[in-house]
Amino acid sequence: MKESLGVYDYWPYKDRPKIRWPNGAKVAFWVAPNIEFYELDPPDNPYRKAWPQPSPALPGYTIRDYGNRVGHRRQMALLDKYGIRGSVSLSVALCEHYPEIIEMCQERDWELFSHGIYNTRYTYGLSEQQERDMIRDSIETIYRHTGQKCAGYLAPALSHSERTLDLFAEVGTELFGDEAGIYTCDLFHDDQPTPVSVRSGKRFISIPYSLEMNDTIVYAVNKVEPRHYGEILKRHFDRLYQEGEESGTVMCIPTHNYQVSCPHRIKAFEEVLEYITGHSDVWVATGREIADYYLEHYYDAALDDIERKKGSVK
């Protein structure tokens, strides 16, 4: 076990090379709906229980099922209204279970990225080959159903190994070269994209996907009131917009249709989308669009700057 992850360097937020998003935007804004499949009777993983009760564990399963049966269409209508294309963190087995949802995403030109096969199958305990197989399965499944070459990864239920990012980058390259496996959402260390070193040496980055703004963390872990969630999203945006004057920032709202799309919570979310998209200097984008733009315009300068700052005390 490592003492530190070691895939990125310390890179102070202060005095970085200036980022400017398309059309001079200060904030690149993306919404990442998690469209997940939790199994009613998943096999046991010795490192983590899927559910607190013995199967069938209805309390957890049924509310997540609600997301797919009810919530998804509500959020989709809302994102349509504000001209936002979702970047879906997808349990890819959903392509087989509920293809209607995938078709609706395709019609809207939404991005689909991998969130594993099921959100009840963890990375813990898998051999490197097994994890590689799972990642390959997920990229191939998205391609087979949509023709999309999966650009991003968020490990299933945030279950990682030391090699997760390396494997995603490698399998992406094996299947589709530089078109797949280019960004991770698994790192929560920054408000701007950052280079991440993977063992293959591929140009690979982290795109901010804030857990602090993630509705499940906010509602289920931090127990925040719905209208207060609206408030903190606005404050989060306001600050990133202000700082984006100096150098472009990224704001992500990760959502779950069994959380934010409940009737008592969706109003607060709608107000936030109206507020954010009402600002002129916001680039409403997808994860892949942000990654592509960054890789093309800022990745090399970032590497140089990181290198320079490593030696600055000497």
Add this chain to the structure above:
Amino acid sequence: MSLDNDYLEYPWRAYGNDHERYDWSMLADRPAVTWPGDKPLAVWINTSLEFYPLNQQGKPFKVPNGMKMPYPDLRHFTLRDYGNRVGIYRCLKAFERFGIRPTFAINTQLAQDTPYLLEQLLAFDGEILCHGWNMDHLHYGGQDKDEEAELVKRSVDTLQELTGRSVRGWLSPAKNQSWNTPDLLAANGIEYCCDWVNDDMPYAFRTENGPLTMMPLSTELEDQFVIGQNLHSEDSWVEQVKDACDFLLEEAATQGGRMLALNIHPWLIGQPHRISSLEAVLEYIAGRDDIWQAPAGEILDAFTAQTAKED
């Protein structure tokens, strides 16, 4: 050591759900429903009356809101008891004041032990459904089927005898089931169950003893979840209920009738400092012309009459 390769096998990975209890469908695609009087929103107020044994076994998991301290945990035992002695009467008064027709989900043991309470509930123009035996008699995966069959039968039969009415609905303690629970419910004449919170409308559910309807009783909006578990303010709970009604009314305008299921617990909402929040919610519901407030069974009947017509 790595996991066996069967961890990466997915036997249910195909079109539809990963079980056969009901068909996959999205709410937005289903035929529109209209409630009596052309009202767009049906509101079901479920009052859960519960007995939490002092000597709970917690098998196979500790029920939420049960005993937490070493035996005898008087602090939690008596506070839950407060709901059945005091809190419920504040709730009943509020129902009366705003003309609410409630649904009462009661643990059968409580109905048996407190005839006065049961009489008061029966006097209401509402409905009584079975909330299992008590809050320490759980239904769970791996439970012996005969043992559970006896438990369901005893709970339903006893409640029918005590009330002199047929019991149509079921709510499992902690909303937990075994793989057999739905089959056992149907075998005992239960028409609807409130355990699966995966929808905002009733839907058909299969059992080996014939059909059952699932009436989703929202967990995310109940007093216990919002105030007791999430520690949101009482005012926020009122706001959340109103926001939910407003949203569903708006959705109903384009997609057909919707249902709001509001679960409340007298041990929590019946406290002196919280009862005004329930009153605020009831006042709002009673004050709207576009809301049809009814017991669960009547909402089910209105739903079934229409979905049957479409076949």
